[in-house]
Amino acid sequence: xxxxEQNSEALNIQEGKTATLTCNYTNYSPxxxxxxxxxxGRGPVFLLLIxxxxxxxxxxxxxxxxxxxxxxxxxxxxxxxxxxxxxxxxALDRGSTLGRLYFGRGTQLTVWP
Amino acid sequence: xxxxxxxxxxxxxxxxxxxxxxxxPISEHNRLYWYRQTLGQGPEFLTYFQNEAxxxxxxxxxxxxxxERPKGSFSTLEIQxxxxxxxxxxxxxxxxxxxxxxxxxxxxxxxxxxxx
Numbered sequence: 001x002x003x004x005e006q007n008s009e010a011l012n013i014q015e016g017k018t019a020t021l022t023c024n025y026t027n028y029s030p031x032x033x034x035x036x037x038x039x040x041g042r043g044p045v046f047l048l049l050i051x052x053x054x055x056x057x058x059x060x061x062x063x064x065x066x067x068x069x070x071x072x073x074x075x076x077x078x079x080x081x082x083x084x085x086x087x088x089x090x091a092l093d094r095g096s097t098l099g100r101l102y103f104g105r106g107t108q109l110t111v112w113p
Numbered sequence: 114x115x116x117x118x119x120x121x122x123x124x125x126x127x128x129x130x131x132x133x134x135x136x137x138p139i140s141e142h143n144r145l146y147w148y149r150q151t152l153g154q155g156p157e158f159l160t161y162f163q164n165e166a167x168x169x170x171x172x173x174x175x176x177x178x179x180x181e182r183p184k185g186s187f188s189t190l191e192i193q194x195x196x197x198x199x200x201x202x203x204x205x206x207x208x209x210x211x212x213x214x215x216x217x218x219x220x221x222x223x224x225x226x227x228x229x
Contacts, residue, residue: 009153032215043117043204043220044156051215089155093216099144099169101218103155 003027004092004104012110019077021107023090026071031095033066033073038087038106048075049093080111115139117221119205125227126195133191134224138207145188146218147180148204149173156204162188163210195228202226 007022023033032051036044050057050066050073057064063076077084087108091101118137126132138145144163148156159178160170164185174180177195182188192199202225206218 004155034217036220041223041225043206043223044218046217046219049215049217091155099161099163099216100146100158100171101156101216102158103148105153105155 004090004102006088006090006104006107008107009105010108010110012112013080015081015111015113017080019080019084019109019111021075021088021090021109023073023075023104024071025092025102028092028094029068029071030092032093033064034091034093034101035062035064035073035075036089036091036103038089044089047088077109080109082111082113085110117205117207117219119203119221119224121224122222123225123227125229127229128195128197130195131191131193132195132226133189134203134205134226136188136190136205136221138187138205139209139219140186142207142209142219143185144208144210144216145182146206146208147188147190148206150202150204150223151200159190192226195226197228200226200228 003026005024034049035047038044061078065074087106089106091103120135146161147159150156162182177193180190202223204223206220208218
């Protein structure tokens with residue numbers, strides 16, 4: 001079965017620094033890898049999607065990389081702000097015909113002033 | 114608000130009772146998903162529909178669980194004879210697959226179930 005590991009349960013950084021979150025997976029190679037943000041008591045919110053043939057994707061202060069050889073994705077938040085504090089989930093997508101997403105347990109990011 | 118909505122937001126029930134949750138997806142989306150999430154874990158897939166057809170069910174979905182999407186619009190998830198282990202957040206999501214859609218999923222706020 002698919003296994004997804006996110007590097008740590010919690011990450012604490014100072015405002016203005018770059019947060020780097022890691023997602024490692026085993027077994028099947030995903031067609032896409034997605035990142036979501038989840039605030040307490042709320043549903044996940046889609047942030048970014050990267051395809052298996054893409055090395056890097058950017059959106060404003062967010063950057064995602066995808067290394068299919070290492071079976072790893074890195075998620076970066078540059079110039080972090082306290083409002084970025086949340087749990088970040090990575091999810092594997094094996095392609096639209098297969099439907100389901102396989103989620104990691106998430107990394108709780110805290111950005112302190 | 115044109116996002117995914119779920120009802121109720123909270124449900125407290127006694128063990129052995131039946132409960133039903135409703136999800137209204139984004140109207141133009143053709144796929145609807147149900148996930149379950151417990152504290153400190155990521156969402157776990159339960160089942161999904163494409164239009165009105167239920168295409169996949171997880172092994173987590175025991176015979177006490179049933180989901181429907183009768184007209185390809187809203188969906189219901191019913192749990193019969195609830196057990197304390199069913200206590201979780203039940204999340205619904207929708208997506209548009211085909212065309213320019215890449216299956217990014219839009220989640221509702223969830224229904225938190227507590228079984229006493």
